Amino acid sequence: MGTNKKYEMIMCIVNAGFSDTVMDAARKEGVSGGTVIHGRGTANREAEKFFGISIQPEKDLVMMLVPASIKDNVLHAVYKDAGLSTAGQGIAFSIPVDNAVGLSEKAPAPKKEEGEKK
Amino acid sequence: MAQTKSKKEKLSVNRLMILVVVVNRKKAEYYTDLIQSFDANLQFVGFGEGTVKPGMLGYTGLAENDKAIIISVIRADREKEALRTIGDKFKSVKDGKGIAYTVSMTSVIGSSIFSFLSNQRNTFMNAGGTDGHK
Numbered sequence: 001m002g003t004n005k006k007y008e009m010i011m012c013i014v015n016a017g018f019s020d021t022v023m024d025a026a027r028k029e030g031v032s033g034g035t036v037i038h039g040r041g042t043a044n045r046e047a048e049k050f051f052g053i054s055i056q057p058e059k060d061l062v063m064m065l066v067p068a069s070i071k072d073n074v075l076h077a078v079y080k081d082a083g084l085s086t087a088g089q090g091i092a093f094s095i096p097v098d099n100a101v102g103l104s105e106k107a108p109a110p111k112k113e114e115g116e117k118k
Numbered sequence: 119m120a121q122t123k124s125k126k127e128k129l130s131v132n133r134l135m136i137l138v139v140v141v142n143r144k145k146a147e148y149y150t151d152l153i154q155s156f157d158a159n160l161q162f163v164g165f166g167e168g169t170v171k172p173g174m175l176g177y178t179g180l181a182e183n184d185k186a187i188i189i190s191v192i193r194a195d196r197e198k199e200a201l202r203t204i205g206d207k208f209k210s211v212k213d214g215k216g217i218a219y220t221v222s223m224t225s226v227i228g229s230s231i232f233s234f235l236s237n238q239r240n241t242f243m244n245a246g247g248t249d250g251h252k
């Protein structure tokens with residue numbers, strides 16, 4: 001098998017156009033790449049009316065396969081930069097991955113800026 | 119009674135897993151055919167984009183940014199073989215690089231659905247064909 005390292009799949013659903021915000025936040029924590037799928041959200045219309053909010057239906061789903069060791073940091077970073085309290089209105093969750101192949105070991109991890117808060 | 123129990127046991131032998139493969143869009147058909155050879159009866163292909171910055175594409179060995187996301191259901195006993203083969207193809211097929219991973223499924227409802235997803239044709243016929251759902 002490709003690797004013995006434990007991985008997790010982070011999925012983040014944000015308003016369309018905010019996938020770069022998610023990736024920028026994730027890159028700061030050492031994620032090298034991800035995949036974006038464009039989709040359409042299906043919120044409860046009655047609930048939207050009741051609570052007086054509107055949900056933008058166009059969504060981006062960002063999928064990132066990350067080492068389990070940095071999962072929490074990535075989720076926190078994504079929540080901070082693209083969470084529900086931001087314009088991205090994102091939700092993020094992780095799924096445990098049993099096995100993975102095809103991950104590049106050679107890709108250099110982005111360097112953290114000096115003095116950057118973790 | 120004992121016969122019914124034995125049928126139930128047969129149906130719950132193999133666990134199912136979700137196999138996700140992300141590859142270049144033009145290689146989607148090649149990989150769906152490959153995955154199908156591992157008893158995967160259900161496949162979903164969606165299109166997306168990679169997020170690797172253009173300058174990094176060369177580093178990672180990726181050639182294009184348009185991706186296909188293939189989501190399949192595979193039996194757990196075929197998972198290792200499938201991942202190994204797909205991993206080998208990532209290294210040997212031109213522009214065929216990508217990532218693949220598996221996630222365990224925890225529940226499935228309906229024995230005929232389970233038989234379909236796990237491609238257990240004999241078990242399905244022995245269990246009486248359908249599970250009565252229309």
